[in-house]
Amino acid sequence: MPRGSLENHLFRRGSYFQPLSWNFRMKVALGAAKGLAYLHSDEAKVIYRDFKTSNVLLDSNYNAKLSDFGLAKDGPTGDKSHVSTRVMGTYGYAAPEYLATGHLTSKSDVYSFGVVLLEMLSGRRAIDKNRPHGEHNLVEWARPYLTHKRKIFRVLDTRLEGQYSLSGAEKVASLAVQCLSTEAKQRPAMDEVVSALEQLLVSTEVEKKHPAETKLSSQSLGNSGDKSRRKKLEDAGDAKAGYLRTASACS
Secondary structure (H helix, E strand, C coil), rough: CCEEEEEHHHHCCCCCCCCCCCHHHHHHHHHHHHHHHHHHCCCCCCCCCCHHHEEEEEECCCCECCCCCCEEEEEECCCCCCEEEECCCCCCCHHHHHHHHHHCCCHHHHHHHHHHHHHHHHCCCCCCCCCCCCCEEEHHHHHHCCCCHHHHHCCCCCCHCCCEEHHHHHHHHHHHHHCCCHHHHHHHHHHHHHHHHHHHHHHHHHHHHHHCEEECCCCCCCCCCCHHHHHHHHHCCCCHHHHHHHHCCCC
């Protein structure tokens, strides 16, 4: 794919891989969500099982395409609620119930999507041992901040300052929290995730037409050292997705 993987654009530094803007990140998130939603649909009934940033490829227009279906698994049929399989995938992205029991459902993919969405919000890897102690696991570190509107900015990628509204950031953070629920049944289906992201993009277009909407800028975050300004902020508290192929599942 012309622009390589989402992983490269989020985590690699260099002249070729420029940091993705907020709008492009949301476009990619929606595209990838549509890809997973299709796989989970009655037409396909496939569980991807290895959703991560390196498997999301971008074309020249930043449309997301899912790749590498080597771990994909046919979903449960009949009255079965899950597929039992040997635990496989990538550490940091797998759902807790799948790691504990080997029970695989479409909600396992939803959890993985939540991890990737959090990576897109924060600019941090799911697992990064180079981070300070207590910050190695992105989900564990970020979860307390995501559930407090006044602390969301602590998670957000500083390279995105000034590109999003406070309400938009809150909505994406809330969606990530839902996807990352420790209870699989509490997670939304991927088609619900698609709807939420589509609504977010619509509201973003509305905000463009009404620029009076408050933006989080580097100035408002107090990069100049203005702690009182930071305190005030804290208190104020289509991409059409596709997939390359649906390979036959392997256990």
